[in-house]
Amino acid sequence: MTGPVELRVDRDRCAGSGMCALTAPEVFDQDDEDGRVLLLDARPPAGPAATAAREAAGLCPAGAITARPGPEGGQRWSRPTPGGVR
Amino acid sequence: MPQEPVRLPHERAAGCPFDPPPGLAPLRDRRPLTRMRYPDGHVGWLATGHATVRAITADPRFSSRYELMHPPLPGGPDGPLPPAPVGDLTGMDAPEHTRYRRLLAGRFTVRRMRRLADRVERITTRHLDAMERRGPALDLVEAYAHPVPALMICELLGVPEAEQDLFIRRSATVFDPGSSPEEQVAAYIRLTECVRELVVAKREHPTDDLLGDLTGTDLTDEELAGIGGFLLAAGLDTTAAMIGLGTFAVLTHPGQAAALRAGPESADRAVEELLRYLSIAHTGARTALEDVTVDGQLVRAGETVTLAIGAANRDPARFPDPDTLDLDRRATGHLAFGHGAHQCLGQQLARVELRVALPALFTRFPSLRLAVPPEEVPLRVNTSVHGLLRLPVTWDER
Numbered sequence: 001m002t003g004p005v006e007l008r009v010d011r012d013r014c015a016g017s018g019m020c021a022l023t024a025p026e027v028f029d030q031d032d033e034d035g036r037v038l039l040l041d042a043r044p045p046a047g048p049a050a051t052a053a054r055e056a057a058g059l060c061p062a063g064a065i066t067a068r069p070g071p072e073g074g075q076r077w078s079r080p081t082p083g084g085v086r
Numbered sequence: 087m088p089q090e091p092v093r094l095p096h097e098r099a100a101g102c103p104f105d106p107p108p109g110l111a112p113l114r115d116r117r118p119l120t121r122m123r124y125p126d127g128h129v130g131w132l133a134t135g136h137a138t139v140r141a142i143t144a145d146p147r148f149s150s151r152y153e154l155m156h157p158p159l160p161g162g163p164d165g166p167l168p169p170a171p172v173g174d175l176t177g178m179d180a181p182e183h184t185r186y187r188r189l190l191a192g193r194f195t196v197r198r199m200r201r202l203a204d205r206v207e208r209i210t211t212r213h214l215d216a217m218e219r220r221g222p223a224l225d226l227v228e229a230y231a232h233p234v235p236a237l238m239i240c241e242l243l244g245v246p247e248a249e250q251d252l253f254i255r256r257s258a259t260v261f262d263p264g265s266s267p268e269e270q271v272a273a274y275i276r277l278t279e280c281v282r283e284l285v286v287a288k289r290e291h292p293t294d295d296l297l298g299d300l301t302g303t304d305l306t307d308e309e310l311a312g313i314g315g316f317l318l319a320a321g322l323d324t325t326a327a328m329i330g331l332g333t334f335a336v337l338t339h340p341g342q343a344a345a346l347r348a349g350p351e352s353a354d355r356a357v358e359e360l361l362r363y364l365s366i367a368h369t370g371a372r373t374a375l376e377d378v379t380v381d382g383q384l385v386r387a388g389e390t391v392t393l394a395i396g397a398a399n400r401d402p403a404r405f406p407d408p409d410t411l412d413l414d415r416r417a418t419g420h421l422a423f424g425h426g427a428h429q430c431l432g433q434q435l436a437r438v439e440l441r442v443a444l445p446a447l448f449t450r451f452p453s454l455r456l457a458v459p460p461e462e463v464p465l466r467v468n469t470s471v472h473g474l475l476r477l478p479v480t481w482d483e484r
């Protein structure tokens with residue numbers, strides 16, 4: 001899980017909890033007005049930033065961050081299921 | 087196979103002040119979502135597993151509205167609760183909740199909260215100095231755990247210094263386990279009245295603080311008063327309980343204080359683990375708005391699901407050796423602040439307060455210890471936020 005990552009954010013879902021900015025501050029920030037996610041780097045290269053970004057996607061309470069392997073990686077989306085309910 | 091609904095285990099075991107009620111773990115380990123009979127007779131559900139609680143809180147098909155909710159703990163009304171008072175974000179759903187959340191979330195961002203660290207430091211230093219002047223043997227709840235977050239939330243909201251004492255006393259009654267539900271409601275109403283007066287004053291003379299800024303939005307005075315009271319109450323009791331109970335936990339687990347003194351990264355990890363291990367906001371609830379299948383079981387529309395946050399944060403499927411307090415572990419992913427759209431709005435403030443206040447305490451008083459045997463430390467019982475009534479501590483004077 002150390003390869004590059006490609007990120008998408010869904011600002012409509014975002015609850016502004018700040019988990020992403022806390023976990024991967026090089027990749028995510030928050031809007032000062034409404035607290036919602038700002039994506040600083042949609043394609044962090046392999047390394048600590050990509051690892052932290054993946055963790056942030058998994059932690060996001062609103063399921064607003066989608067992470068999939070970046071260009072040199074595999075092809076499977078690892079989208080956190082909206083709501084996560086099976 | 088039909089299951090006999092369980093009652094919510096809600097009493098902690100004697101001598102285990104940090105552990106969830108012992109009846110929860112066997113339920114969780116057998117079936118993380120089980121049928122539960124509520125005190126009002128409703129038959130709903132009890133979620134005890136980490137993945138289950140996380141899934142339910144993230145799912146908008148489960149409502150947070152109080153008026154749909156059967157109270158999980160005894161002592162509540164018969165049948166659903168009254169609707170959330172104006173400004174109480176925890177008891178409403180989208181789109182109403184989204185509107186308030188977006189107006190507020192920008193005030194509680196990671197970056198803004200980090201900028202407050204030096205203000206938290208100033209307040210903690212003042213209180214540690216006062217403790218040093220008083221000398222050993224005092225109640226840490228009264229001397230430190232309660233006033234530090236109280237003053238911080240007052241500053242953030244923009245409560246003038248002269249009125250801070252009054253606000254803090256009013257909000258203390260709201261959570262005082264010694265006062266009746268009627269007294270608590272009355273105190274909450276008085277508190278929002280105080281905030282309303284403040285809001286009116288700030289409309290005339292805008293100030294550079296949270297309430298001052300919010301007077302520039304389209305929120306009414308009633309909404310602002312409700313939001314202010316809600317934030318004050320939410321910010322006061324919870325962090326105070328974490329500082330008190332967290333200190334108690336560190337003092338009774340030899341060797342753990344070192345992690346709090348080993349620099350910012352170590353302190354960050356330690357704070358997350360204390361949040362997980364203590365899970366002070368231990369019980370939540372949601373109500374299904376439609377039929378939803380969870381963990382292969384059908385939760386029907388109208389059924390309430392109780393969320394046993396404490397048990398979920400001790401789920402061995404998520405955290406290895408979950409009942410051990412290990413301040414060096416990575417406890418990220420805990421549900422102490424909840425999950426989903428309602429995840430704690432003030433969590434980044436709480437983190438900054440805790441990672442300043444706890445290390446500062448253990449650095450200033452390296453010999454800090456309990457002044458009474460651990461079993462004599464009085465706990466709050468049957469409150470929605472777990473915590474201590476008092477924490478008698480002492481230390482060696484230098």
